[in-house]
Amino acid sequence: MMERNVFDQVARDYEKIHNRSLPPGVHSADFISQRAATVIRWISEGYAGKEFFYLDFGCGNGRMLKTVLASDAVKPLVEQGRLRLFGFDTSAESINEAKSLMGDDRVCLVSDLNHLPRDVRFDFVISCHVFHHIPPAERAETVACLASWMNPSSRLVIWEHNPFNPITRLLVKTCPFDGDARLLTLNTTKTLFGENSFRYREHAYVNVFPPRWLRLDAVSAIEVKLSRLPIGAQYWVMFESDE
Numbered sequence: 001m002m003e004r005n006v007f008d009q010v011a012r013d014y015e016k017i018h019n020r021s022l023p024p025g026v027h028s029a030d031f032i033s034q035r036a037a038t039v040i041r042w043i044s045e046g047y048a049g050k051e052f053f054y055l056d057f058g059c060g061n062g063r064m065l066k067t068v069l070a071s072d073a074v075k076p077l078v079e080q081g082r083l084r085l086f087g088f089d090t091s092a093e094s095i096n097e098a099k100s101l102m103g104d105d106r107v108c109l110v111s112d113l114n115h116l117p118r119d120v121r122f123d124f125v126i127s128c129h130v131f132h133h134i135p136p137a138e139r140a141e142t143v144a145c146l147a148s149w150m151n152p153s154s155r156l157v158i159w160e161h162n163p164f165n166p167i168t169r170l171l172v173k174t175c176p177f178d179g180d181a182r183l184l185t186l187n188t189t190k191t192l193f194g195e196n197s198f199r200y201r202e203h204a205y206v207n208v209f210p211p212r213w214l215r216l217d218a219v220s221a222i223e224v225k226l227s228r229l230p231i232g233a234q235y236w237v238m239f240e241s242d243e
Contacts, residue, residue, distance in 0.1 A: 032067060205229060
């Protein structure tokens with residue numbers, strides 16, 4: 001599993017530091033909004049009327065969790081106790097920031113998976129920009145750990161940087177908290193999870209254009225048409241846990 005790292009030092013100023021490493025006119029919050037909107041759609045599609053458990057694995061300071069919780073589609077389910085939200089991060093300082101940001105005890109936030117209720121099993125897990133920080137030799141162990149916390153046939157999404165995009169490689173190289181980054185290609189991610197109790201379902205390359213541009217229908221339509229080509233700055237890939 002991941003050890004504590006630089007994120008303890010940047011937890012309070014993560015967004016400010018991240019913005020300084022992005023191109024002009026591109027903002028950290030835009031990526032959070034984009035991912036949150038996609039997650040909300042996935043939760044809505046996956047919710048089948050019974051109690052539903054969601055984990056943000058590597059939730060950082062909780063900005064995406066807060067956006068998900070505030071949505072009109074998710075908030076009523078949480079208030080009714082039908083959707084339970086969890087966040088995990090190895091950075092204790094990031095979890096402290098997340099607790100301050102959320103101000104909501106309906107979201108369980110931990111820096112040690114052993115602090116989760118032992119009877120919890122997740123129906124949906126997302127992990128955004130986490131695995132490139134995990135040493136390659138430890139990734140299979142991390143995947144196996146995730147599998148042990150998931151219900152049969154539940155869904156998991158990995159959202160990662162695309163190493164085939166030269167702008168992505170440059171931004172990662174210059175980002176102050178990506179010094180340990182070892183980027184994963186889509187095929188590497190598919191192999192890693194496919195060999196460790198997960199079945200591939202679908203994927204898409206995203207952010208051919210900055211997130212803010214995608215608010216324009218014409219630009220969004222072009223991005224969708226290009227989603228199978230490895231040119232976007234990032235990609236997501238969905239898996240299903242073995243039964």
